[in-house]
Amino acid sequence: MDVNESRYILIQNHGLQNTDDVYTFYYDETNNIRKLYLKDTGLNVGMTDNFLLAGILHKGLSTDSDYSALFKNLNLQKSARELKLKHIAKGDFLDMLKSDKLFIILSWLIENKFYIHYFNLNIIYWSVIDIIDSIIGELHHPFYVMNHMSIKSDFYELANSNSDVFLNALHEFNYPDVPKEKVHNFCRWLIDFTCIHSCMLSNFRANVIENLVKESLRIEELPFISGFHGRELIGSFMVFYLRNLYLFKNSIHIFDEEKCIQDDVKDFSLTDNGIPMQNHEFVKSHNSEAVQLSDVITGFLGKYFSYLKDVSDEQLVRDKAGLTSTQFKTLSALKHIIDVSDDVSRGFFNVVSSEGEQRRNNHFLHGVNL
Structure with missing residues (x-):
């Protein structure tokens, strides 16, 4: 390449x-x-x-x-073979913000x-947005193209709101290699899932994503979700x-x-x-x-x-x-x-x-x- x-x-x-x-x-x-x-x-x-x-x-x-001056300032234990995050900060993100050693490192990098x-x-997000990209890519509708990032984000939020049901359905349809003969069934399921869960969005954004997925029934194929390794x-x-x-x-x-x-x-x-x-x-x-x-x-x-x-x-x-x-x-x-x-x-x-x-x-x- x-x-x-x-x-x-x-x-x-x-x-x-x-x-x-x-x-x-x-x-x-x-x-x-x-x-x-x-x-x-x-x-x-x-x-x-x-x-x-x-x-x-x-x-x-x-x-x-x-x-060497930085590492000395960090006062690492002599048993530490090399510097690792665990020597500097532990816990979740908010806990890590409490670490004086982390501040020392960031300050040294800046200086x-x-x-x-x-x-x-x-x-x-990366794994599921091809569904939306497939529909938008086939429709070529300027409004959907212009707003593709917010639509994909909303779709991700819907998928996350009931991830077990969503992922099980993807498994059943062999996503991301949905067989051609099952594309319309996939689109019907997609419409049902979206309309059931879109209540978590504002009325306007719910209408946008519902209308988009309903348009999928007019599409003969969804190129970004076929021809790949099924379920990978x-x-x-x-x-x-x-x-x-x-x-x-x-x-x-x-x-x-x-x-x-x-x-x-x-x-x-x-x-x-x-x-x-x-x-x-x-x-x-x-x-x-x-x-x-x-x-x-x-x-x-x-x-x-x-x-x-x-x-x-x-x-x-x-x-x-x-x-x-x-x-x-x-x-x-x-x-x-x-x-x-x-x-x-x-x-x-x-x-x-x-x-x-x-x-x-x-x-x-x-x-x-x-």
């Missing part, structure tokens, strides 16, 4: 800046379930926390920052001109590792060792104007302080985004109002480094999640009204 056409489209469509500059990215991951598929009892996994591929980065190919990057994926929602996370490799093609990308991903990426050839690209490597984390710091940042952000996925708007407002001075100080440091990183390049951040999660993030981190 030559990266330049895909790269150009991504940069132009999202107005991404400074992607040709040279950076050194460090990565870790959290909540990598490897595969997600439907069973007759629901899903193959019990937890559906957001998958995160994230970490820290700096400009250029090297840094003179003193990692030493490090940035952070993340790819945040709501795995259930996510076969691999490998594709998400490739985005930064081609978007920031002039940079170096250093990943924590992950055998299955290493093999997949190795077998997927990326070229730049026909020349093979070699801009990444996998390392043992205990040999890289920056990868260890990425473990802390990734784990912390993983807790944050899973919190945003599960919390109600009302509880979120109460939680933010109840933050202690220590929690607020750490949250402010997180906001600062995200803002600084975004100023350098919006390309450092990639999010596939519901409108509700993004709205709650904007309120909790940036103070935007819900």
Whole structure:
């Protein structure tokens, strides 16, 4: 795959800046379930926390920052072979905000001109929105195209409101490979499910999504939910590792060792104007302080985004109002480094999640009204 056409489209469509500059990215991951598929009892996994591929980065190919001074300041136990999130903060997201050591790390990153990057994926949202994309893609109706993000978010909320029934039905229809002869039955079930649960939405948004799914009966086929591996929602996370490799093609990308991903990426050839690209490597984390710091940042952000996925708007407002001075100080440091990183390049951040999660993030981190 030559990266330049895909790269150009991504940069132009999202107005991404400074992607040709040279950076050194460090990565870790959290909540990598490897595969997600439907069973007759629901899903193959019990937890559906957001998958995160994230970490820290700096400009250029090297840094003179003193990692040893930071690690000494953290007062790690001598038995600790390498820095892990568990040495810095424990508990849920709000508990982690209480950690003085987490604030020390965030402050050190800011002072030493490090940035952070993340790819945040709501795995259930990603798995079910192809249903809506299929219908909108076949209808070509300007209103639905313009409002596709809010419609998909509403559909995700409906699916989540009765997930057992929803997932069982997907299993019965062999989703995401619904047989052609069952497409109309699938659409009839979809209409019934949507109309039964749409009462949780405002009248206007309920009418929009009800009208959309009713239009599905006019469609001969739903291309995004046929021709795939039946009942396999996510076969691999490998594709998400490739985005930064081609978007920031002039940079170096250093990943924590992950055998299955290493093999997949190795077998997927990326070229730049026909020349093979070699801009990444996998390392043992205990040999890289920056990868260890990425473990802390990734784990912390993983807790944050899973919190945003599960919390109600009302509880979120109460939680933010109840933050202690220590929690607020750490949250402010997180906001600062995200803002600084975004100023350098919006390309450092990639999010596939519901409108509700993004709205709650904007309120909790940036103070935007819900």
